Amino acid sequence: MSEPSTAPTPAEPERPRVGFPCVSCGAELLWDPDRDALGCEHCGASVPVPRAEGAIVERALESAGEAARGLGLEARAVRCKACGARVLLGLAATAERCTFCGSANVLAQEANRNALRPESLIPLDVGRGAVEQGFRRWLARLWFRPTALRRVRAREASGIYVPYWTFDAQVRSAWSADAGYYYWVTQMVPVRVGGKVTLQPRQVRKIRWVPAWGERDDAYDDLLVHASRGVPESLAAKLGGFDTAALVPYRPDYLAGWRAEEYELDLEGGWALAREEIVRTQQRRCAGDVPGDTHRALRVTSTIDGVRWKHVLLPFWTLSYDYAGKTYTVLIHGQSGRVEGYAPLSWLKIALAVLAVLAGLGVIAVATSAL
Secondary structure, three states: OOOOOOOOOOOOOOOOEOOOEOOOOOOEEEEEOOOOEEEEOOOOOEEOOOOOOOOOOOEEHHHHHHOOEOOOEOOEEEEEOOOOOEEEEOOOOOOOOOOOOOOOOEEEEEOOOOOEOOOEEOOOOOOHHHHHHHHHHHHHHOOOOOHHHHHOOOOOOEEEEEEEEEEEEEEEEEEEEEEEEEEEEEEEEEEEEOOEEEEEEEEEEEEEEEEEEEEEEEEEEEEEEEOOOOOOHHHHHHHOOOOHHHOEEOOHHHHOOOEEEOOOOOHHHHHHHHHHHHHHHHHHHHHHHOOOOEEEEEEEEEEEEEEEEEEEEEEEEEEEEEEOOEEEEEEEEOOOOOEEEOOOOOHHHHHHHHHHHHHHHHHHHHHHHOO
């Protein structure tokens, strides 16, 4: 009689979660930024998400193959043909317009199950009511915009998690340069006085150049690299950074009822941009280390070690509105509530402002000539 096999049973692949049913009534739970928990819109039940569970993982560059794939929940995807963003939706959700640019030209696709799973995220912390109030205040503060813009009706705001890479690194930089020290000498220079040219003494600045060199060590922690196609990087930069101390280990629960964008910039491309930023930053820091009043011929050689990365999701609200046949995008920072967006200019107001300035200059010129 043969012995039973003692070989380990292969682990079953992780099955994505389909949804988050309420234990009280069975309705679907949604992440509620105001309650900072999963909430049931049907019976009002609230389920906290354990934030202290697990650790935020950072991996070495060569360990990308060990990272989990997918978001850990069933989702569909839509790609916008206008801006190229690829957004993940819940199975029951639909999207007739792009979450970012408002375009109706969206195409349903399968979610990329092979995409690297986020290691952590910052939970969406700004509620819908605060977003709508912030948008109205932002419109009211705009200068040189059409007055009718204040009455515009925006499409319903969407909360979305936007992909970023973060990188940690240790950097040692060696630099050399010519350090310049200012000094002053008295020189006789020609000066026209009363129609005649005479030589008069003047203090003239000179530079004494001295060779200089040095080293410095720097550490980078959570250097953020934008990996989104839908959120313009320039607009995201205006919103300001994120407090990454608020990162929590990734759980699919935080995405319940919300959308998430798949990264378009992969890990390799993200590290290439991070490395360029480190090199530029070290160049500036070393320039600040050169003694003296000025410098020239700065050369910097940097060695980067101990690189670690993680894929994170950061919270935004996005909405769009139509004005004069054109769609404009507005972003709201999901942690601070700051609002930035695009708006049309009122060329009439600009022209009136220019005329007012010119008229003021004319009055000053007349008054000056009368003195």
